[in-house]
Each structure stands twice: as C-alpha cells, then as structure tokens.
Amino acid sequence: MIEVRLLGAINRPGIVQVDESLTFKQLLEEHGGGMQRKYPRPVVMQVGGPLGPIVRGSRINDRLRDHAPQIRTARMVAFFGERFCPVDFLVFLTRFLVREAGIDTPHVRAVHRTVGDIAGGRSDRTALERLRDLAAAGGALSHGERRMNATLDDLMDIFGDDFAEHVEARYCHFGVCRILFHHNAPCSNTCPSNMNVPGYIELIKHDRLEDAYTLMKQDNPLSFVCGKVCPAPCETRCRQGDISGVSVAIRQLKRYIADDRVASSTEYYEDRLPARDQRVAVVGGGPAGVSAAFYLAKTGYPVHIYEAQDRLGGMLAYGIPAYRLGNHDIEAELAFLGKMGVTVHLGTRVGEDIPLSRLRAENDAVLLATGRWVGRKMGPVSLQIESAAEFLWAVKQGERASVPEKVVVIGGGAVAMDCAMTVPRLGGHATLVSLEQRAEMLVPEYEVEEAVEDGVELLNGWSVKEFVSEGDRLRKLVLERCVRVFDDEFRFAPEFDPDERMEIEADLVISAVGQDADLGYLDDDIALDERRRLVLDSAFRTSVDGVFAAGDIKAPGLVISAVGEGKRAAMSIDLYLGGSGVHFGRSIEVPESRLDPRIWDFPREQAAKLSAEERVRGFAEVESTFSYDQAHAEAKRCMRCDRNSVQELHLRTFPGKEGMGAWT
Amino acid sequence: MSEAGDRELLEKQFQELLAAEKAHLPALSAPPKRRRPEPPKLVREAVVRDLEGRVRRLAEEHVFRHGRRLAGMRETLQARIAEVAKELEATPYETEQAKWLVYKQHMLEQADETSIHRWDNDVSKIYKLSPPNAGKSITDNNPYVNLLDIEEFDVASEVYPYFDVPATWDPELYGKFFTTMHGEVTGDPQAFLPQIMRDRQRMKEEALGGRIPPVSEQKETDLAKLKQEIREYARSLGFPTLGVTKLDRRYTAESADAELPYDTLILLPHEMPLDEFKKIPTDNPLMAFTSYRDGGQAVHKVADFIRSKGYRCLARVSSDGAIKYAPHAVNAGMGNYSTFGICIFPEVGTRTKVTGILIDAELPLDRPRDWNIEEFCSRCRSCQKTCPAGAIPRDERRFRGTLKRQTYHQRCFEYMATSYECNLCTRICPFSVLGYEQCMRALPQYYRYNIHRDEVDFARLREPAQPEVAE
Numbered sequence A: 001m002i003e004v005r006l007l008g009a010i011n012r013p014g015i016v017q018v019d020e021s022l023t024f025k026q027l028l029e030e031h032g033g034g035m036q037r038k039y040p041r042p043v044v045m046q047v048g049g050p051l052g053p054i055v056r057g058s059r060i061n062d063r064l065r066d067h068a069p070q071i072r073t074a075r076m077v078a079f080f081g082e083r084f085c086p087v088d089f090l091v092f093l094t095r096f097l098v099r100e101a102g103i104d105t106p107h108v109r110a111v112h113r114t115v116g117d118i119a120g121g122r123s124d125r126t127a128l129e130r131l132r133d134l135a136a137a138g139g140a141l142s143h144g145e146r147r148m149n150a151t152l153d154d155l156m157d158i159f160g161d162d163f164a165e166h167v168e169a170r171y172c173h174f175g176v177c178r179i180l181f182h183h184n185a186p187c188s189n190t191c192p193s194n195m196n197v198p199g200y201i202e203l204i205k206h207d208r209l210e211d212a213y214t215l216m217k218q219d220n221p222l223s224f225v226c227g228k229v230c231p232a233p234c235e236t237r238c239r240q241g242d243i244s245g246v247s248v249a250i251r252q253l254k255r256y257i258a259d260d261r262v263a264s265s266t267e268y269y270e271d272r273l274p275a276r277d278q279r280v281a282v283v284g285g286g287p288a289g290v291s292a293a294f295y296l297a298k299t300g301y302p303v304h305i306y307e308a309q310d311r312l313g314g315m316l317a318y319g320i321p322a323y324r325l326g327n328h329d330i331e332a333e334l335a336f337l338g339k340m341g342v343t344v345h346l347g348t349r350v351g352e353d354i355p356l357s358r359l360r361a362e363n364d365a366v367l368l369a370t371g372r373w374v375g376r377k378m379g380p381v382s383l384q385i386e387s388a389a390e391f392l393w394a395v396k397q398g399e400r401a402s403v404p405e406k407v408v409v410i411g412g413g414a415v416a417m418d419c420a421m422t423v424p425r426l427g428g429h430a431t432l433v434s435l436e437q438r439a440e441m442l443v444p445e446y447e448v449e450e451a452v453e454d455g456v457e458l459l460n461g462w463s464v465k466e467f468v469s470e471g472d473r474l475r476k477l478v479l480e481r482c483v484r485v486f487d488d489e490f491r492f493a494p495e496f497d498p499d500e501r502m503e504i505e506a507d508l509v510i511s512a513v514g515q516d517a518d519l520g521y522l523d524d525d526i527a528l529d530e531r532r533r534l535v536l537d538s539a540f541r542t543s544v545d546g547v548f549a550a551g552d553i554k555a556p557g558l559v560i561s562a563v564g565e566g567k568r569a570a571m572s573i574d575l576y577l578g579g580s581g582v583h584f585g586r587s588i589e590v591p592e593s594r595l596d597p598r599i600w601d602f603p604r605e606q607a608a609k610l611s612a613e614e615r616v617r618g619f620a621e622v623e624s625t626f627s628y629d630q631a632h633a634e635a636k637r638c639m640r641c642d643r644n645s646v647q648e649l650h651l652r653t654f655p656g657k658e659g660m661g662a663w664t
Numbered sequence B: 001m002s003e004a005g006d007r008e009l010l011e012k013q014f015q016e017l018l019a020a021e022k023a024h025l026p027a028l029s030a031p032p033k034r035r036r037p038e039p040p041k042l043v044r045e046a047v048v049r050d051l052e053g054r055v056r057r058l059a060e061e062h063v064f065r066h067g068r069r070l071a072g073m074r075e076t077l078q079a080r081i082a083e084v085a086k087e088l089e090a091t092p093y094e095t096e097q098a099k100w101l102v103y104k105q106h107m108l109e110q111a112d113e114t115s116i117h118r119w120d121n122d123v124s125k126i127y128k129l130s131p132p133n134a135g136k137s138i139t140d141n142n143p144y145v146n147l148l149d150i151e152e153f154d155v156a157s158e159v160y161p162y163f164d165v166p167a168t169w170d171p172e173l174y175g176k177f178f179t180t181m182h183g184e185v186t187g188d189p190q191a192f193l194p195q196i197m198r199d200r201q202r203m204k205e206e207a208l209g210g211r212i213p214p215v216s217e218q219k220e221t222d223l224a225k226l227k228q229e230i231r232e233y234a235r236s237l238g239f240p241t242l243g244v245t246k247l248d249r250r251y252t253a254e255s256a257d258a259e260l261p262y263d264t265l266i267l268l269p270h271e272m273p274l275d276e277f278k279k280i281p282t283d284n285p286l287m288a289f290t291s292y293r294d295g296g297q298a299v300h301k302v303a304d305f306i307r308s309k310g311y312r313c314l315a316r317v318s319s320d321g322a323i324k325y326a327p328h329a330v331n332a333g334m335g336n337y338s339t340f341g342i343c344i345f346p347e348v349g350t351r352t353k354v355t356g357i358l359i360d361a362e363l364p365l366d367r368p369r370d371w372n373i374e375e376f377c378s379r380c381r382s383c384q385k386t387c388p389a390g391a392i393p394r395d396e397r398r399f400r401g402t403l404k405r406q407t408y409h410q411r412c413f414e415y416m417a418t419s420y421e422c423n424l425c426t427r428i429c430p431f432s433v434l435g436y437e438q439c440m441r442a443l444p445q446y447y448r449y450n451i452h453r454d455e456v457d458f459a460r461l462r463e464p465a466q467p468e469v470a471e
Helices: A024-031 A064-073 A086-099 A106-119 A125-135 A143-158 A160-168 A186-190 A197-205 A209-217 A223-229 A233-237 A239-244 A250-264 A287-298 A327-334 A356-362 A388-396 A414-425 A445-453 A559-576 A612-616 A628-635 B003-023 B045-064 B073-088 B092-110 B136-140 B150-154 B171-186 B193-207 B223-236 B254-259 B287-308 B325-331 B373-378 B382-386 B409-418 B424-428 B436-441 B445-451 B458-462
Strands: A002-008 A014-018 A044-047 A054-056 A076-080 A280-283 A303-306 A342-345 A365-368 A385-387 A406-410 A429-434 A457-460 A462-470 A473-486 A492-505 A508-511 A547-549 B117-120 B126-129 B243-246 B264-271 B313-316 B352-359 B397-399 B402-404
Touching (some): A024 A076, A044 A064, A064 A076, A086 B445, A143 A160, A223 A327, A223 A559, A250 A327, A414 A429, A414 A445, A445 A612, B264 B287, B264 B325, B287 B313, B325 B352, B436 B445
Parallel strands (some): A365 A547, A406 A508
Antiparallel strands (some): A002 A014, A044 A076, B243 B264, B264 B352, B397 B402
C-alpha cells in the first residue's frame, strides 16, 4: 500500500491509501470519484508532482507500479481534463521552479522566457525549435531542471499540434492563455466566429442596440438566427460561469439585441467599400455561404449566390424545426443581402442547372458551401425508415403533417433531438435510442430535459441490432445494450453486451446518425482524399486555384462554426483577389461602465418558455426573448474580460543571487 | 461627544503624543568606524573641509542625535550653517558640498546590512537613517513582491505624505465628519467612533509606555506552542488566520518609529461576517466600521492573552495606518497582493481589516508563498472595473523601485470622503464573496500544485543531477 494525493479535474481530490497494482483507471474511478464535467477520461495524467512525467490519457490502463519511482519522490497523481494547456502549464511550472522551489537558473529562465513568448503571442516557429533544444540541454543541471526537461519533452510529444497552434495561429483553443484570446475574452475566444461578446453586452447597458447589432455583424451576419439556435459554446467558457458556476446568458442577450433590430428597423444601413470589378460566386446559401457573401459584398465585390432550394438559409431553413427557428426569422435577417449588391439565384442547382465549370470561368473566385444534405440511413430499404434530413425537410416544408403512433429516432446528437421533439408536435410518441448515456449526448442538458417534458422517451446506452418486419411492414426493433461508446483512447469504438437485449415497437424509424456531403457536382480536377472528402488547407483553398470551400462540406459542425468559416474564407478570397483586407463594418467604440459590485449575487435570468402542453400543440416558438429589464439585469453579470490587461505577470529576478535556492 | 469636546480630546491627544514622542527619542548607538572616503576635488578644498567639520558638529547637535521631525529645527540649523558659511566666506556651492559630505558620510557610517534610508522631507531634505530594519531581507528576497531596484526602494518609504491632505482629515473636521456620517447612516452618531477612539487611545498609550497591563512572570518557553496557542485564541475572537513576520520599516510610518519598539509582527486579519459584508454598498455602507470597532477590541484581548503567557507585546488596531499590513502579510505568506494593492487572504479574501501585534519574542516566522491569487486576479480584475473613482490602475508600473499596481489614493480618498465610504473593490472581490476554493476551481487544475507545495521534496530537486542519469 502507498499513500498518494489525488488531484486534478476529479470529483474527490485528496489523500488515499492504495495498492501499487492498481491501474490509473481504477485509481480514478474507485478513489478519485471519476472526472468532473462531461469528460469520462483524463486528457493527461501526471505522476509525482508538478515535475513528474506527463502520461497520455490513453495510457489509463497503466499500473501505478510502472510509475512507482516518481510516486515515491512526490506522492501525487494528477488527472487533468480538457483545460490542460501545455503552454500555460510550462509558464506555471517555470514560475513554480523559480519562486517555490528556489531553482532560479539561466536554464529555467530560458525556458520561462520561451514559453512566455509563446503565451504572450510574440513567438514564431523558432520558439518550438528552441524549446526542443532546451529540453535536450545537458551539462550541470539539478534534478529539478532535468525533470523539467523530461516534462517539457513529454509535453512536446503529446501536444505538438497545440504548441504549433499557439505559435502559428496565436490561438489557444483550450481557452487558457489569456493574452492570446480574441477580444481578450474567453467567450469570444471559444466562439467559432469570435464574436465580441463583452462588447455587445456592454452596449445593451447603454441601450445602444443598433450599435450592438452592427458590432455583432462584424463577426456574425446571422446574429439573429444564432440568437435562437446556437448551442452557445461561449457559455461553457464564460468566466462568470467558471467562477460562480452559472454563466452569463450570452445567447439570450444576443437574441435580445437582434430581435429588437430585426423587429424595429426596416431600413438597416450596411456600409460598403466602393464596388470592385472582380466577381465572386458562392455555391450554397446556407450559413457559410451567406456569411462569406456578406463580408465579400461589404468589401465591394459583386457576389452571386446559387441556391438549389427555394429560399436562403440552407439547413437553417430546412433542417431546424420551426419551434426553434421560423422561416420568417431567416428572411428578416437576410433581407439585407439584396440591398448590398448580392445577387441571389434561388432554385438553381449547380451541377444540374448550371455547371460548376461555367461558374469558375465567369467568376474570379468560387466558394463551395453546399453543406451536408445526404442523411445516412440504417437498416433495410423501407418506406418506414427515413433519414433525419428528409424528415425535417418535409416537416418544415409543410409536406408532412402527421406521423404514425410509434416513432423511433436513432441517434444521440442535436439532429436526433430535433426529430424526437418534432414527433410529439405531429401527434406521435417518440422513443430516442442512442448509444451514448444521457450525460454523454452532444446536446445541452436543458434541451434533454425539455424533450423529456415533451414526452420523448429516452433509451440511452442502446444500439439497434435488428429491424424486424412482418411482410413488408416494419414492426419492431431489437436493441442491444451498449456498454460504452468510446474506448480508453477516446476513439469511437462502441462495445455491446449481447446478453442484454430488448425489443421496441416501431411504425416509423428516423435515422439521425449523421449526414454526408453530396460532392457529385464537383469538377474532376478538384481533389478528394482517400475517404472521398474535399481536400482543403487552413486558408479554405481546394486543390484548384480560385476555388474555395467552407462550412459543413468538409466536416459537420455548428451553425456558428459555418458562419466563422464563411468569414475566414471571405478573408482568404479577398487576399487571393489582391484585396487589402475584408471590411467588417464601421468601428464601434465600446464604453466602459462600472461593474455592479453585487455581480456574483445576481441569479441568471430565465427567458419565458412555453409549457410542455403548449409546446406539443404545434410549432409555436418555445422560447421568448428577454424583456428589457431581464436583458439589463443579465448584462450586469458580464465581467467584461475584454477590459483585462494583456500584460504578462512579472517574474522577479534576484540580482547577484541566481542559482540554487536563491532565497529559500 | 460634543463637537467642542471632540476637538478638545483630539487636541489633548495630540499634545500628549508630542510630549511622549519627545520623551522617547531613541539615542543612536555609536556608529561603527569605517574608512573615510576621499572627497572629490573641489574648488577650495580647505574651505569645504573646514566648513564640513563645523556643519557636522551643528548637524549632530541638531539633527542626527534626534533623527526625527521636530518643529522649527530645520530653520535653526539652516540659519546656523549660513552663519558659519558667511564666517568662512564659503560660496553657496561650497556650502552645499560640505553639507552633502556630512550627510552622506553620516549615512554610510550608520548603514549596515539591514539598514534603510529614508528621505527626510522636513529637516535636512536628504536621506536619513531609519532604525535597524529586521524585515528588509525578507522583503528583498520575497518573490511575491516585485522589487526591481532594491537600492531605490531603500531610500523611499512606501508610506509617504499626501500632497494634499483630504479635508476630512483635518483635525478640525475629523470628528464631526465621521459622527455626522455615522448618524446619517445608522441613526446613531456615536455608533462606532467612541469605541474606535478608545482602542486607538489605548494602543497609543501602551506604545508610548503608559499603562501597559502587567506581563505574567510565567513564560511559555516553547515559542512554536505559543504561536499555536495565540492562533487558537485569536480564532475564537474572529481572526481566522495568523501570520508572523519581521517588521520591514520601509513599510511603516516614520513618525511612528517610537511606537514600534519590537521587530516581530503578528498579523491578525479580523473577519467581517459574510452576510453583513454583503450589505455593502446599499444596505450597510458603513460595514467596514464595525470591523474597525470589533477588530480593535479583539486585538487588545489577544495582546492581553500574550502578556498572560509572559511576553511583552503591543497591539496595533486596524484604524491606524502606521504599519502597512499588506506587504507584511505577503511576507508572512498569508496571501498575495490583489489587483488593488491589499493582501488577499485565502480564508477571508479582502473581507477583513488587518490588525497586528508587535511581540518581544522570536516567534517562528512564516514564509512567503504562492496562493495563485496573482494568476486568478489577472483573469478577473473586477475591482478595477468597479472602482467608481478610477483609482485602481489597469496595468502595473514602476514605482519607487518596485513594479506594482499602485492605487491612486488621492482619487480613492476623495471618493470615500464624499460617498459614505465605498468598499466596492473589497465587496466585488470573488475571494471575499464566493471563497477561495470556488475561485481556485476556475483556474486550470495544475495550479493546485502550489497549494500542496509542502508535499514536494524541494531539497532533492535542488541537488545536482549526475550528468549521465537522465530521468
């Protein structure tokens, strides 16, 4: 038996007596109470205190015994979660060495300077080479320095891509390196479109909603739509939420601003740079295409959008149920496009009505933003098995007004949830079958609760094994218990227990297990990879000159991700066409008012919602917008992280006392 | 207390204080002999040397022996030096040279490892020596105090006079101002001030040698045990934590040197109850005064307790500013600097008024340490964003040899004086309201290593590694 201190992002930190033959996994689950939040596995473990080796989370089945020498020198085992930033860790570690351990040597200082440069956004590629050299440094070093080198080495191996991201994109996707944050704020940093969240929240306080809307549009032309449907990744990284446990209702505040503007102003003014003569064609009028078209049009380019359907919006218009987002909302928000010199060709399917090659010949640049429209189907070919994309499309078009009594939805994501919640509104009973446990589903918990209230039955941890038909009629599904979805290495590798089975009746099955991109319209010279995906670089360029692509076409994502990609693709296209930068709109000065000193005491405002009975009666919008008072009360909860200083913390020197134990 | 009575009391106090200070002027011990540095070549070396000798005698008579502010002394000295200079037909430049040599020589002779020099604004307009400064080496080696230039810091007291004293500090107005304010807010003009003044008065009297309660003959010889006993007793009186460090006289008011005869300082932050504290700013803007009042009474009790254990000690109440508590608390490892300059304690955040006890015993000292507060604050800065006076700076800057966020006290006091106190910077601090543990959860988990730093074998880490053994 040995005594170790367990720490990290676990539920029960503390000192425990354990046997050395335990694995990390046993240690974590039996003694540490498992990981906090939604993440079942640690990203990395560290054995033997801050200077111990860093072990990949995938080695969770290693035994403690294998790492015993480290444990004997510092009796600690740490399990770190998704907020482990290797760069910030090294900044911490070097400061710890100098100040707490008293090891203030030129070597430690050199590592501190280098990682400080990376965390402070002042580095280039050479910084990584320098770090590698430093990690390999020999000579007369102390144990502490040697350990630091080994830790540094481990980190560079495990987090190579993340170091590169810090250096090249000056971005910390962990949301830890505060100096690299977009708009200085963790919420903006996390937003895939990097919206200036603290800025527009501040403008609410001053009732400057038009300016707030303009500010939002600098980063997201679909702010109104996002105010209604965005799952708000920003709120998971809200500093107020980190500290008090309850984040600011960012999405609702955005919706408050956009609602006001869209409702009140018919003449919304969009400024533009002088017209240019290079033409840009955008294939697909979904979020990515519209976003790119918006910024290109603002910059002066004549833009043509080619949309196969009868209205703009893409999946927003055809894939999101009306109780979350009505088509009039999309129209209201996209009304500006016509005024900005964007020509929209509705009902024009590129590849059928007009070949892509012609667009390429007639335009100086083409952006492909056709998304993923082909729903994957499970089971046999049957009229009773539909893909989620087909189902939602038909419902929103009004072509489907009823469902049979027993509907089974297969899938554990947002689309599956949309389908499941649509069913009761059409008079059916929905059963949702997902591999994932409830807490693992890729849907915010409040939405799951809402679904249950609407009468959706959840069967979590089950997989469809067999479709049982009588004649050509589907009758039943045979389910098999899914023991776990991901293996210890985080890969999707579901495991089943064949002994535990159940049968459920089904009149209709909706398969919401993913959607694919239809790339049939692409010209032959546009390269695809071995898995028949589009080849794209970080600047959204395809293998062909002048052809760009953004949005779901490469990989599925959120609306806000598509918007962000559209924005960045527009920047890339502008650069390609020799432009001098995309025009995001007139600059808005954000005032600085005082924070309310009771900021931690205010509860989060809750928007009014329809009750479950009212909800399932039809497709009325479930959630309301904040009232004036609610918006002002909620805006007070924002900490205005964007006002934080971007200076690094000072690490003092001890002139004439460098070396071991300078001051201890 | 009537207005006139108030004034009378203050005037009496002031006179008593002055008399007591005069009676307690410390005599400087004989300076150690050092080799006299060669003076630079001057225009008329003989005259300068002659003048230097005579200025030295005058200065010793008038300044150095006392080493402190005394009314009218400066004029007398200047007049005498002018007489002598005239007698010797020295030019003004030569006179200044001679004076400089005297002062510098004196400074060097007095200095040793622990000395600091203070700017004497009143008498000589030049550096003068402070008493021996036991806490200097702690601050100088504290990694959580950003000293950039120790020599520059040595010559500048952290506590410096206000260029314009706020009107409310005028002795004529002081009592009336506070009684009026307290009356308006609480309905009772005497809600706080009499008790606060009584405790201050007792502190001053004891510090200047009068009416100290008897010290027990029975000495507790185990000082670690004594410290633990003080800790437990203090906890029962509303002091959740305690720290021991040496007094660094760069952080004390020069005029209070006579009141601070011992060098070991026990820091006792008095906790404001959370539910009361949350009434700031609207329901109870004067919350801070309850802590001045209750903490002042409690610290005297702790001092009495220490005397009962056989040690001489002097209590310092929190409403008195002679000792800057924040740097001492950081030196004692009780917390780290906040964005607005005071110390954040893990136990209470900034929801506290710090009191202290000077003790005539070598209690075991606490060491500075990292509580991750600096890191947390860099991602919060709520106090800076709520300050109505704009007195908390966004960035740190160089100030008197240090790198710090220096609060603009002029703006702060002006606002406080006109707005029923303020306390918003302490009120918004999440360490005060939500607690240390909750704040730490907002940092990446590896910062926890600082909290468990005692479990890391630093001695082993500092040993040189064998070159061939790569771990």
